[in-house]
Every structure is written in C-alpha cells, then in structure tokens.
Amino acid sequence: MNEIVDDYRLVLGGSEYVPIMIGGMGVDISTVDLALEAARLGGIGHISDAMSLLVSDQAFGTRFIKAKSARNAASKAGLDKSMVTFDLGDLREAQRRNVEATISRKTGDGAVFINVMEKLAMGAPIDTLRVRLEAALDGGIDGLTLSAGLHNHSLGLIEGHARFRDAKIGIIVSSVRALRVFLRSARRVRRLPDYVVVEGPLAGGHLGFGDDWHEYRLETIVDEVLAFLRSEELDIPVIPAGGIFTGTDAVESLQAGAGAVQVATRFTIASESGLSERAKQTYFRADESDVVVSSVSPTGYPLRMLAGSPCLDSNIRPQCEPFGYALQAGGGCQYLDAWAATPTDARGHKLPVHEKICLCHAFSTKGCYACGHYVYRLKDTTHRRDDGSYQLPSTQHIFEDYQFSRGHEIALPQPEPEPTHA
Numbered sequence: 001m002n003e004i005v006d007d008y009r010l011v012l013g014g015s016e017y018v019p020i021m022i023g024g025m026g027v028d029i030s031t032v033d034l035a036l037e038a039a040r041l042g043g044i045g046h047i048s049d050a051m052s053l054l055v056s057d058q059a060f061g062t063r064f065i066k067a068k069s070a071r072n073a074a075s076k077a078g079l080d081k082s083m084v085t086f087d088l089g090d091l092r093e094a095q096r097r098n099v100e101a102t103i104s105r106k107t108g109d110g111a112v113f114i115n116v117m118e119k120l121a122m123g124a125p126i127d128t129l130r131v132r133l134e135a136a137l138d139g140g141i142d143g144l145t146l147s148a149g150l151h152n153h154s155l156g157l158i159e160g161h162a163r164f165r166d167a168k169i170g171i172i173v174s175s176v177r178a179l180r181v182f183l184r185s186a187r188r189v190r191r192l193p194d195y196v197v198v199e200g201p202l203a204g205g206h207l208g209f210g211d212d213w214h215e216y217r218l219e220t221i222v223d224e225v226l227a228f229l230r231s232e233e234l235d236i237p238v239i240p241a242g243g244i245f246t247g248t249d250a251v252e253s254l255q256a257g258a259g260a261v262q263v264a265t266r267f268t269i270a271s272e273s274g275l276s277e278r279a280k281q282t283y284f285r286a287d288e289s290d291v292v293v294s295s296v297s298p299t300g301y302p303l304r305m306l307a308g309s310p311c312l313d314s315n316i317r318p319q320c321e322p323f324g325y326a327l328q329a330g331g332g333c334q335y336l337d338a339w340a341a342t343p344t345d346a347r348g349h350k351l352p353v354h355e356k357i358c359l360c361h362a363f364s365t366k367g368c369y370a371c372g373h374y375v376y377r378l379k380d381t382t383h384r385r386d387d388g389s390y391q392l393p394s395t396q397h398i399f400e401d402y403q404f405s406r407g408h409e410i411a412l413p414q415p416e417p418e419p420t421h422a
C-alpha cells in the first residue's frame, strides 16, 4: 500500500482540509497552541470547553472561580449541593473570551473547533449548555463538536443563533443507535450534522460504551455507520477515532470510506500539549499493563486512564463550590455519594475514596492521566535521552508524521542538540 494521508482531503461545506482532526482533550490538554498548529497545517484542531472559567482565569487572570466559590460558600460544609449554581453571565464571558482569543490567532487553511461535552451538567444542564454553545458561536469558533451524550436537545438550543447554519457542527457517537437519536433531533430543526465522529473502544478518556466496551471494534461500528448513512441517502463524512496510531492506520480508515480521522493520544506528549512535563514522561514510560478502563468517573461512563493517576484513591473534599461541573440537575454527583459512604480514621480524617474520583478536582489539577489504549507505544515515537527521559516532539512533527508516513512507520523527531558543558 503506497497511499498516504496527504492523498486525501476532507471536504466540509465547501472547505477542504488535510483529513486529520486532533480531538478535544479536556481540561486544556488540547491547548489553544496545539489546536492552532493543526489549523496552521491545514487540518482541524480542537479546544475543549470543559472548565472554561478556570481556563479563562489561567489565561487572562480573570477571577471567575474565586467569585463562584464565594457565591456558593454556604454549601461548603455540607453535602447538599442543590443550591450550587454557575453565573451564566460569567460562563458566557469566559467561553467567548477563550474562543475569541483562539480564533484571533488562527493562521493557515485549517480550522479550530470546540469540543462540548453534554455530560458536564453543571447543575443546570439545559441553561448552561445553551450558554456554552451560543458563546462559542459568538466568539467565532469554526465548528462545534458535540460529545459525551446524545445531544438530542442541543441543536434546538441554538436554532435561533445567526451562525447556526454557517458554523460546522458534528456529533461524536459510538453506535448507529446514538446517531439515529441525534439525527431525529437534527431533522426537527432542519440542520443535519456536517460530520460524524465515530469513537471506538480504544479511545482516550471517557468511552461511550458500557462495561462490555471490549466486545466492540471501531472498524465494525464505522462500517455500520457508513451503511446506515447510505441507506438514509445522507452524504455526511464519517471520522473514526480511537487507536489510530500511525499514518497507515489512518490511510486504512480513509480507504474504508472515512472522510478523515480523529486522533489524540499521539498528541498528549507534544510540546504544545497542556499536560505537565511529569505527566508526559509518565505517559512515555507507560506499559500496556498500566492502562486501565475504570469505573471511577462520576459521569457513569468507563474512563481509560493510567493506573498511576494521582487522582485515584484521593480523599479530596468535593469541589462543587469552585467547580461543580459534574453536578446533575438537583445537585447530585456520584462522588458526593462515594465521599459520604467513606468512613473517617480515628483522628476524623476521611479515608481514601476508592469508588469514585472528584472529576472536577482530577481534571482541574490534571491529576487524571486519561489516555488511549496505545499510550504505551508513545515511547516508540521519540528519542530517549541519556538520563532516561524522553524528548517531546512538536505538534507539527506528529501531525506531519500522520500526514506523510508509509508502511506503519513512525518518523522520530530531529534529535535535540547535545547539551553544551561550560
């Protein structure tokens, strides 16, 4: 097989892209810089809107988290979080600010989309989701990728927005059944998706499957989705995701009828990724046996991560007042229940909570080492330094490796210059 990814183009609403989409990685792992590189190189990058208040505080010195914490201080001592709310004005401003700042720096022929997870219910799922979607469009985002949920009301929430028909909109599904549900709602507002990402069981982070995730195969689901769209006479590009590790893996998907591929794990260790240097080196060192699919997420979805993630077995007090992203309407969160059920030691200190993690704390501190199944192959994508650490490749290097490589080869980055000793 001699084809390379660059022989193909993804066409979305009259625009042509290199058919490589870098998936959203919350919270701020797929940074603005990482997404902008994908766009500069002609592909599609994603920022994520998870914890946009925190991302804005860190990028622009706003004080949204402090204000939210102070406003909700009354519920701090107890476990009733039904009164915790987001200020919708702040949420709108943070989202718009993050998106505007990103889009204003965009170069190249590619695009920057935003990943919007429905499962982040934020205590008021409909109101907060509407604001997140509207503000992303107001900020000028090129596209909305709807993820982590069926999103069967999401399009209706922004039907009246001036950019509803001009921005690209896509949905992430893991089955034909989920796609059918979304299309039913899309037809109600006469706005079909511009692309469908099909995420398989080897993907990173939360999985759209139950505990039987290992019984599924990405290729089979993609074939089923393609056949379903043909039967409906719908010409919508299908974008497989999950375990596409080499350019040749991507070419095989494109030959099988995909419009592009969505990839993420290869980019977790890019110099532009938002993970800490320590986390990146942990990803490089990982062996296959370090990768777990765990039930600790309070969202109820299985979560693929490294077994050594700092967030596991923590006894952190629930962080609903400053954050509260995982709160259901009415104030419930599975971590609150797990926390309540965990006893204290003789000195009154909470013992480690095994069953669930505080997702807000885990993601805000980047203590959850979410990863795709093939994280243990990252060590084969770069050079090992003399001190045992690994050199970080750039986003450009990884992107172009996907774009131009053949025969399942992975090009290593230019070796770093030897350190000079005075």
Ligand SMILES: Cc1cc2nc3c(=O)[nH]c(=O)nc-3n(C[C@H](O)[C@H](O)[C@H](O)COP(=O)(O)O)c2cc1C
Binding pocket: 022, 023, 024, 025, 026, 027, 029, 048, 050, 115, 117, 147, 148, 172, 199, 202, 203, 204, 205, 206, 241, 242, 243, 244, 262, 263, 264, 265, 266, 268, 369, 370, 371, 372, 373, 374
């Ligand atoms: C560290 C990490 C964080 C992720 N976070 C999100 C997220 O916030 N929202 C989402 O829809 N998908 C998320 N994903 C899934 C990716 O966007 C992508 O679809 C998937 O990981 C592709 O498979 P690959 O990692 O094997 O290339 C995440 C993946 C990783 C590795």
